[in-house]
């Protein structure tokens with residue numbers, strides 16, 4: 318997974334479909350990131366913060382009891398153990414450093430589950446930047462605790478009441494705010510989506526997940542690679558970062574979308590949020606609302622590089638429904654003592670369903686556990702009942 | 705899917721060079737007559753009486769009319785036009801439906817469609833351009849389709865004789881201004897401020913600068929838009945420019961239930977103001 322082609326294309330997907338007012342800002346981010354990514358000092362600073370502050374490298378955990386139960390060998394890349402509880406920190410530390418490099422003092426972000434918002438607020442606090450987070454009204458209700466966390470971290474949380482009042486509308490509102498404040502403000506996009514260079518930049522900032530996993534797996538298994546590599550896909554950043562580490566190996570790459578937001582299975586090529594990708598849309602080109610138990614996967618599109626990997630056949634994209642996800646959530650808690658984020662539970666749910674079927678018995682499966690489930694406990698309790 | 709009139713059987717599409725723009729010709733004739741240009745914006749299908757509003761705007765002095773196609777995710781728009789888009793979508797408004805209405809309405813001035821890219825892309829470039837031409841539309845403005853991505857649409861628009869209006873923003877500098885104006889047809893849309901559509905207390909301080917940059921690069925008519933809300937702002941904006949585009953301030957009056965009467969009186973007040981220059 319190298320740099321995109323001219324204009325930020327991954328095959329036919331990607332590009333930069335933004336109003337003229339934002340073209341210069343996207344070009345500035347592209348230029349600044351290119352310079353930073355070629356600068357060993359930038360990498361030293363980024364890696365240092367991710368290690369000393371973020372807790373990297375995160376472990377690779379072999380799931381002994383779950384593996385016996387499923388008949389396949391399951392290993393988890395533990396992004397739940399990174400600071401703030403998900404992979405989102407990898408991206409925002411990089412973009413916060415870039416914000417300072419560009420001489421800006423403020424970051425804005427969209428958030429669905431609240432994890433990207435919390436991570437951005439965290440990075441802003443760490444580096445003394447101002448921070449505003451846009452979040453759909455529906456998501457603020459299902460992720461109340463994350464709203465409070467962001468406020469504790471000094472961020473302003475803006476309630477978004479337009480459209481479906483979830484992630485897609487939070488992105489619209491953040492884009493609108495960016496147009497008006499672009500001189501002082503960086504838009505810290507939370508996934509491998511949006512206009513060029515965001516899909517490329519966020520994947521590069523997340524490739525640490527895949528690069529670490531590959532080395533850890535090889536060390537553990539005498540130089541071998543896993544048979545299957547699995548990650549959940551909302552916009553697709555934890556999956557893109559994971560796949561980047563394995564795309565040159567023989568591992569089968571599988572992204573798991575929420576059944577109610579399956580942009581690869583049911584999406585049609587179109588343009589939204591600055592990118593050409595697969596989108597849930599009607600025949601008039603109006604964007605449809607995604608539906609998922611997990612706020613972080615409630616998105617009608619997918620990052621353009623995933624649309625390209627799917628078209629090339631290098632990765633496949635599967636689905637898990639809400640019921641399967643809840644079962645997998647409980648299974649991991651009961652068998653391994655790990656409560657996963659509902660987003661990450663999608664990746665597990667596919668493994669649980671397909672072990673011994675699409676995943677032959679005895680295979681080795683590396684699953685990126687993108688985040689921890691503390692934020693979801695109240696919601697799950699309400700859904701399945703319990704003490 | 706409902707299909708608008710298609711240029712079926714048209715084997716050789718008419719080819720137009722930059723000089724033969726219908727929109728530009730009409731606007732130039734007005735300018736040569738000593739007038740400034742007034743281009744009101746209305747969201748297609750936003751209310752049962754939107755065509756009456758359109759007629760009222762023309763009768764009250766519009767030189768051209770911008771007609772919005774509603775989109776679920778209007779990234780360049782503030783609350784008023786968002787609300788109008790939502791209202792239009794709730795009424796079942798489609799691209800083909802708006803074009804059918806316009807084709808029948810006999811609006812007496814050139815019409816410029818303002819649509820986000822996805823509805824155009826979904827219908828297909830050639831088909832959309834043909835539908836616009838078939839409805840008698842003169843131009844199109846696609847705010848999320850910048851110069852670098854314009855090619856596939858612009859080729860079909862040119863073939864169908866649809867003028868693609870392009871924006872120059874406060875952040876557009878250097879050679880890019882000329883590159884945009886060279887590809888623009890009809891008129892150049894000078895963005896008055898960094899921000900989305902919506903009424904503002906004052907004209908953006910960038911407006912005059914943007915107009916001057918466009919003037920240095922191009923002879924096309926230049927209209928200023930984004931945020932122009934009052935007759936006084938219209939006067940200020942059209943001193944340097946050839947005219948103004950006024951959207952949210954008109955759309956709000958229609959959303960408030962003022963109908964054709966409120967539209968006529970507001971557009972009339974803008975007309976009277978810029979005629980005093």
Ligand SMILES: Cc1ncc(COP(=O)(O)O)c(C=O)c1O
Nearest residue numbers: 432551552553554555613687688
């Ligand atoms: C824990 C977790 N995993 C995954 C996602 C989905 O994002 P992405 O597909 O970009 O990794 C989110 C988004 O909020 C998340 O919080």
